Amino acid sequence: MEKRQYGRTGMNVSILGLGGAEIGFQGITGEQADKLLGSALDAGLNLIDTAECYAISEELIGKTVRHRRDDYYLFTKCGHSSGIDLPDWDPALLEQSIDRSLSRLQTDYVDVIHLHSCSEDILRQGDVIDVLKRAKEKGKTRFIGYSGDSSAALYAVQSGAFDSLETSISIADQEAIELTLPEAAKRGMGVVVKRPIANAAWKTGKLPEDEYPREYWRRLQELNYDFLDGGLSESVGTALRFTLSIPGVHAAIVGTANPGRWLENAKLLEEGLLPRQQYEAIRTRWKEIAGADWVGQG
Template sequence: MEKRTYGKTDMQVSVLGFGGAEIGFEGADQREVDRLLGSALDAGLNLIDTAECYKNSEELIGRAISGRRSDYYLFTKCGHAAGLDLPDWDPRMLEQSIDRSLARLKTDYVDVIHLHSCSEEVLKRGDVIDVLKRAKEQGKTRFIGYSGDHTNALYAVRTGAFDSLMTSLNVADQEAIDLTLSEAAERGMGVVAKRPVANVAWRHAAEPDAKAYEYPYWQRLQKLNYGLLQGNLEETVGRALRFTLSTPGVHTAIVGTAKPDRWAENARLLERGALPEAEYLAIRERWQAVAEADWIGLE
């Protein structure tokens, strides 16, 4: 699998990373996670992302592959108390959360800790950034980052404090391309694209429930009406994923699944390489012509 240098870091990350939300929220069985992550690492995936609030995701990952720690880069997030008896974003809570994540993941360090959708108001206080800097100084993480979107992400990038940016980017969510990616690149930040296939919202012929995770993207796609999303579902997912990874400044795309064979299917979709420039530009031009003012990056 193709590898890219992650910003100014020494990490050579696979262009497809594993997102750990679904294995937590969907109650994946440990044996399934063992198989899923073991086969993914064997086939060249080397980036795993999770978070403090993805239920038992960190524990599942730690039990599955802690014995192969040198085979992968490990990212997690902090910010939400998720059971700790302190408020979200409290500096004391962040320190406890980081230590808890290391214990759950059965490791002495992670490669990146991202602040998890932190507001500009909280960032301006400075204390949450200081917690991450101390964690880096103490060897608990090699690099620090910000995970989020819209103007909060732009402020985070402009602080110059972070090595990494995780942000939403896909055919139905392109604000980051114009708002943050060029500034992140100027600062040598590594960039992770989350939601890279827009939750495959176009698979729904009928309007999904308004509370569904993919609903906002489904609404946008009705108006965007991309030709590239018509036809075989696997092929359309491949084109959407290639669009995201063809965007300048993006180093890896995080795809979540709780199904052991799904990640390999996603990897095969990338074998055709970058999206042809004409197709990429057509998607960008359609977005620029149709996107509404409130189509900001989704958290």
């Protein structure tokens, strides 16, 4: 699988990473997690992204692939209490959360810890950033980052404090392409994209039952991309290839609890990046249709 230099970090990450939310929330067994993660690593993936609030995701990752720690880069996030009796974003909470993540993941360090979508106001106070800096100084993480969108992400990037940005970009979510990616590139930051296929919000042909992808569904009704009328595999492939064709993007995180689905996603990238004409057509359509309120969806 193609790999890209992750900003100034020196890491060479696979362009497709595995998101850990589904691993935590879909009730899979340790055996299933071992099959999923093992097959992904065997196929050339080397980036796993999880978070403190993804149920048992960290535990399953630690239990199943700790013996292969040198085979992958490990990203996690902090900020939500998720069982710790302290308010979200409290500095003491962050310190406890980071230590708990390392324990769950059965590792001495992670490669990146991202602040998990905190507000610009909280970022400006500086305490949460200081906690991550101390974690880096103590060797608990190699690099620190911010996970989020819009003005908060822009502030995080421009602060100069972070090595990494995790943000939402897709055919239905393109604010970051002009707002934050150029600023991140100036500073040599690594950029990993979440929700790179807009949760495949179009897959059922009707408004999704889950609230999470509904905003993307609404936008896609107006954008009316012609390639969404084809088969699901073809349309998902086009969407994923679009995201990975954006200058400044180093990797895209796709979540699944199905080992077969991971292999399918990897196969979608065999055609490479989108042809320039098709990429520009998607961008032009966005610029023509997108409303001022079509901001990044964290």
